[in-house]
Structures are given as C-alpha cells and as structure tokens.
Amino acid sequence: MLWVGGSRAPRDVIEAGNVRLALAGFTNPAEFDESVTDQAAGKLALSAFLNASRESRTISENTPTNRLALTGFLPAVPLNRSENETQPSNRLALISFGNPSRDSRTPSADQIGAPRAALKLSGFNGNLESETTAWIAAVLANSGTVSTSTILAQNQWVKAIKAAGIRSKILRWNNVCGDAFGSSSSSHNLGAVEVPIIKDKGGTTDASSQAQNQWSYTERGAGGGLKYSSGGSPPYLDSGFICASDFASDTDAGWACYVTATAGSIAAWSLGVQDGSGNDFGFVGPDYTAVGTRADVWKSGTAHADAGGKGFYHATKGASGDVLLYKTGSLFQTTTNPGGNRVLTFKVFFNAINLSGTPTANSFHTYGAFGLLLNLTATEALALYNATQAFQTALTRQV
Numbered sequence: 001m002l003w004v005g006g007s008r009a010p011r012d013v014i015e016a017g018n019v020r021l022a023l024a025g026f027t028n029p030a031e032f033d034e035s036v037t038d039q040a041a042g043k044l045a046l047s048a049f050l051n052a053s054r055e056s057r058t059i060s061e062n063t064p065t066n067r068l069a070l071t072g073f074l075p076a077v078p079l080n081r082s083e084n085e086t087q088p089s090n091r092l093a094l095i096s097f098g099n100p101s102r103d104s105r106t107p108s109a110d111q112i113g114a115p116r117a118a119l120k121l122s123g124f125n126g127n128l129e130s131e132t133t134a135w136i137a138a139v140l141a142n143s144g145t146v147s148t149s150t151i152l153a154q155n156q157w158v159k160a161i162k163a164a165g166i167r168s169k170i171l172r173w174n175n176v177c178g179d180a181f182g183s184s185s186s187s188h189n190l191g192a193v194e195v196p197i198i199k200d201k202g203g204t205t206d207a208s209s210q211a212q213n214q215w216s217y218t219e220r221g222a223g224g225g226l227k228y229s230s231g232g233s234p235p236y237l238d239s240g241f242i243c244a245s246d247f248a249s250d251t252d253a254g255w256a257c258y259v260t261a262t263a264g265s266i267a268a269w270s271l272g273v274q275d276g277s278g279n280d281f282g283f284v285g286p287d288y289t290a291v292g293t294r295a296d297v298w299k300s301g302t303a304h305a306d307a308g309g310k311g312f313y314h315a316t317k318g319a320s321g322d323v324l325l326y327k328t329g330s331l332f333q334t335t336t337n338p339g340g341n342r343v344l345t346f347k348v349f350f351n352a353i354n355l356s357g358t359p360t361a362n363s364f365h366t367y368g369a370f371g372l373l374l375n376l377t378a379t380e381a382l383a384l385y386n387a388t389q390a391f392q393t394a395l396t397r398q399v
Contacts, residue, residue, distance in 0.1 A: 129158040135197045142205060144191030145179040150219070153177075153394035154197055157387050164383035169374040172241055173198040173256075174206050174350075175391055176226050176368050177219055184212045193217060193226060194237060201372070203240025206350060209359065210235035223261035224397035227366040228351065234362030236352035241372050243273060243281050243344040250341040253297055254316035255348075256371035257283050258388060260397045262310045263364035265289050269353035270313075270363055271370055272296065273344050276356045281344055283313060286365070295325035295333065298340025304333040310365075311399040312385050312392075318375035328399070329385035331378070348372060368392050 128136075132155040139146055154175060161167050178192020190212065194205045208215070216229040228234050247253045257270045267289045272282015284294035284301075286309030293306035295315035301323050311328040321337035346354045350370045352362040369388055376384060392398040 128155050129162070131158045131197055135195060138195045138204070139178060139192040142191060142195050143189060144181070144193070144195060146177070146192045147179065150177050150395070153391050156394070157391045158197065160387035160390065161384065164380060164387070166376060166380050166384060169376060169380070170198050170371060170384075171201040171246060171374065172196055172239060172370075172372040174237075174370045175388075176258075176370070177395060179219065180217055181215075182212050187212055190215065190217075190226075201241055201246040202348075203238065206237035206239050206370070208235055208237060209233075219397075220395045221397060223366055224395060225258075225260040225366040225368040226351075227261070227263075228362060228364050234352070234359070234364075236354075236359045236362060237350040237370070239348045239350060239370070239372065241348045242346070243342045243348065245345075246372075247342050247374075250298065251317055251319050251321060252375045253281075253342065254314065254373050254375055255281070255283060255295075255297075256312070256314040256369065256373060256384065256388075258312045258367060258369035258392060258399075259286055259310040259365050260368040260392070260399060261366035262286065262308055263366075265307070266364055267361055268363035268365065269361045270365060270367070271348060271350045272353035273346050273348045274353055274355050274360075275344055275346065279340060279343050280353075281342075281348070282353055283315070285309060286313065293325075293327075293333075295323055295335065297323045297338070298342060299338035301325065301335035301338060302333055312369075312388055314371075314376075314381055314384065316373075316375050316381065318377075324381075326381050326385065329382050329389070368395075368397055 128151070132151065135154060136146070136151065154177065157175065158167075161170060174194075174196040176193055178195070181189065181191040181193055188208045188211055190208050194208060196202075196206060210233055214229055214232050214235045215226060217226045218224045243253070255271060259270065265287045268285070269288075270283040270285065272280060272284070274280035274282070278300075279298060280296045280300065281298060282296055284291060284296060284303070285306060286293045287306050288294065288303075292303040293309050293313070294303040295301045295313075297315060297317040301315075304325070306327075309327075312326075313332075314326045315323060316326075317323045321339070323335040323338060324331060325333040325335075346357055348354065349359055351367065352359040354360075369392070373384075389398060
C-alpha cells in the first residue's frame, strides 16, 4: 500500500477490493469525491478533478494480472502524473499523483528501467499504442532503460505510420534509441538500442555480434546514433530476418536506413545479405568507395554518386520489377527491372552485409534507424520519411 501525504490518508485513500490507491496532491482535498466507487467490479471512478470538465477519468483493475490501466487523462499542467511499479509481479500497480518525490520508491526522474524493473512514466496523456507498450516490456526484459520523451517519440512514430495506412507493410523496424548500454568487454547486450519497435518478422532483438565496448552510441544530438567504435572485430547486428521466408513475394520488398553521420567514402554496406552467386539484398554505401550509393533487391542496382551521403534512405520493389531508391523523401535513383528473386536463406545483417554467413564490409557510419518492409507507393514512402524524420528530430539528430 502506498501512502502519500499521511495527514490526509483518511480522505485520500480509497480501497477497491484489496487494491488501495493513495491519492495526493489535489489542489484541495474537497475536490475529490470518493463516494463513487464500484468495489465489486474493482473499479474506482474519480470525479471532480480540479474542475467538472475532467470527470470522465477512470482507473480499472485487471485482477488476473494485477494491472491497473490509466485512461482518459488530459494533458493538464496542474497534475504531475506518474506511475511507479514496485510489486513482485512486475506489473504496473501503483499510481501516485502530485509530487513524485513524496514516494520513496520512485526511480530516477524521467526514466524507465531500474532495479526490479521499476517503472515511472511521467506526463502521459492517453493510452500508448500496442507496439509501444510491447516495446517497453521488451526493453525491460532486455535489461534496457529509456526516457519518457523517447517513449513519446516512439509512440508518435507508430501513430504516424498507422495514420498513413502502412503499419502492416513494415515487417521490422528499429529506431535505434534508448539509454546508453555500458562499455563491457564481455556483454553483448545493447539494452534498448537492439530492441525493434516492430518485429513481425525476424528475431526478438537485433543481436550484437560483439561486446558493448566495440560500439559507440549517443542517443541524442547531432550525429547521434549507433556506430562501430574501434579495435577488435567490427560488430554488426543480426536481425534474424530471412528474405526467402519472411518476404512473401519477389516484387513486394524493401529496406530502409537512417544515416545520421558519415565516415566518408568507405567500402561498407549499411545492411544486407548476399549468397555469393549474384543474389543480394541491401544498402551498398552510402558512398561506397569507387561505387557510390546503390540499392540492391535480389540483384545489383544502379549506383548513384553520393559524396558524404547521409539522411534517410529507402529502397522499394513493386509489381513493375523496378527498384526505386528514395533519399530524404525524394526519388534518388531508379534501377529498371534488375530481375532476381528472394532465394537468400541467410539472415540480414545491419552495419554489414552477411556474405553466405560471414559478416563482410562492416560499416563505420552512424545509424539512427534500420527497417525491412514491403513495397510502398510514392505517397506511402513520403509518409514513412515524414514519420521517421519527425522521430529523428525529436531526438535532435535529424539530417
């Protein structure tokens, strides 16, 4: 049981079944009318919050999993809302209002992820998308942490792609975000950074091939993102995505990648897979030495000069068989029907190409997103760019 502001406990504590909620921080205790409770249903209706226009809020108890759902809150400045998880069942169970510092069990400000999977969500004004909720759970399960502001940015990205009607076309997406993951020379766990926001296909995480200290990562600011650090074997991320089985058609496939900073003209692939027999898929470059930037979907595409290339790149192949490469929302290069098919049975790597099971041409560029997706129209491609650019802007690392 959580007591906040003990002197007001007789009025501010409401019990529904065996669940008690401590309610503190109201402008005036008289503004809370605790007479509206439905104990049998495990529900607590809270009315007269500061003014009558905010009477529609409810807190619902989901008894089988001991979860409390917070719905219908307005983005009101007078209430500094937080949710703090401390129960052994690792469920969101205690809601405190007012000053979070009055709750000694609250983790550090604006952070998700702490010992015992403590959870504090500040300032949310509505339900998160299911993908965002699942991502938070996966981040915690992967020993990661993430700020409230990043969660809100992720959630807005999900909302944007849903509004554009392209959610079902995105098979895998990682916005490369979350708090820093440490510098261990033995642990390969990158925490939140390796957890995709969408993983309809592929592995549970974009698993790192090397220890944490082989990577350099800064979430925010110009040039922020993930890149190979130095020394040792260059790392890559294993998406677990297999083109031969995870794409359903040869003419309905694509990839995307956000490059926040460039290492110049180097012999590197940003993502891809190849079988050594002329069949390949991925992003050559940007600005691959003596080649340029190229989009491959089953066969080699047409290279385009792209000195110092960075920004959002997106390749797509549709019914025409042509491969279209977009850069920062505009058509950049077209490869007319290169042919080929999705025979590749090796997994797609990020920050390198998987050459028949061996990582090759690892990259030194800095990345803010990786994606694997179905074919998009020009309008849909622009919507994806706008959503992704808005996310990168929220993290102040946009190009």
